[in-house]
Amino acid sequence: MIKRQTTINRIFKITGIGLHSGRNVTLEFLPRREAGIAFIANGCMIPARYDHVADTRLSTQIASENASISTIEHLMAAFYFAGVTNCLVYIDGPEIPILDGSAWEFYHEMWRAGVYEFPDSGVYLKVLKPVEARNNDAWIRVKPLNTLDITMSIDFREPVGKQKKRVTDVENAFSIINSRTFGFLEELEAIQRAGLAKGASLDNAVAIGEDSIVNPDGLRYKKELVNHKILDCIGDLYTSGYRLLGKVEAFKTGHYLNNLLLREIFSSPDNYAIY
Ligand SMILES: [Zn+2]
CATH class of the missing domain: 3.30.230.20 (lpxc deacetylase, domain 1)
Known part of the structure; x- marks a missing residue:
């Protein structure tokens, strides 16, 4: 730490x-x-x-x-x-x-x-009260805890389905660092018609086809996709400017809700302490 x-x-x-x-x-x-x-x-x-x-x-x-x-x-x-x-x-x-x-x-x-x-402190953002952000059936919440602990749940169409993962020692969770981004082939086609994802390939993403992973080498981890959602969440929460301390639980969260959670935390000085 x-x-x-x-x-x-x-x-x-x-x-x-x-x-x-x-x-x-x-x-x-x-x-x-x-x-x-x-x-x-x-x-x-x-x-x-x-x-x-x-x-x-x-x-x-x-x-x-x-x-x-x-x-x-x-x-x-x-x-x-x-x-x-x-x-x-x-x-x-x-x-x-x-x-x-x-x-x-x-x-x-x-x-x-x-x-x-450097000698300066001001590294940690400790959550002092439960804070939550919601959007339809998706949500993310954080409760006070002295470490960072993340439980992530996802729910996609098959063959991904429902997956859940808890990471208690986030700072040393190395299987999170190299878990790759992923996408569904049908969504990729729509995004590419809009002129985006021009650089997408099997070298930089896990592609999910109708009933299987398209990449010839498959997944790096059985839970690589939910791992990647944890990676995104850690990256998004680090835009707080601090290392978050709290127990984070999320269901179907994404960049929007991760950002909204930070806005909620910072909306009241009673919600957090910096040290
Ligand atoms: Zn990502």
Whole structure:
């Protein structure tokens, strides 16, 4: 468990294609003294924070007046797992590279760069009261707890069906980091007709066909899909600007509800403490 603010120990770059544009994007990671993760796009700084989240339909997108960046959630989860609280990321395109569809390469490069610790606290967001966000039959809630504990449930059409997973030691849950994003073939066709997901392939996503997984090597874990929902949730909750402490339970949650939960938490100073 990290105690103090941290940053990366050296500069590094990562290049890959964007899931939606299909075009190459390069990220340059720089150490940062100030608290938090922030992006620089088009010469404009965008904090990777819940109150800058502008769109949650296909991914978590942050925006300012002159620029937007999509699909930040896997990168944010990598920062969480690598124990990095402060970093500046220069980006030369509109979305974070999809890489293998998980947080693995981001995490690995951060781990290779190493972490530098500052003396400052202000790392944890401790939930003091139960807080919930709902949308139709989907929900996510958090209750006070001294660690981060996540129970995620999903309910999709077969062959995925209902899956549930609880992770008690989230900081060391390595099977979450390399669990890949997934999609249903019929939805992919509709999204591609809308001019999106041009970069989608079996190299960066698990594709679910009529009655089986399409990828020739299958899944990395039996529960890879629910694992990935936990990865998304960790990345989205890290846009609080802090490492959340609480017992999180969710059913059919997504980027919209994950963001709404943070807005609910921050809506009253009675709900949380920072330390
Ligand atoms: Zn995802």
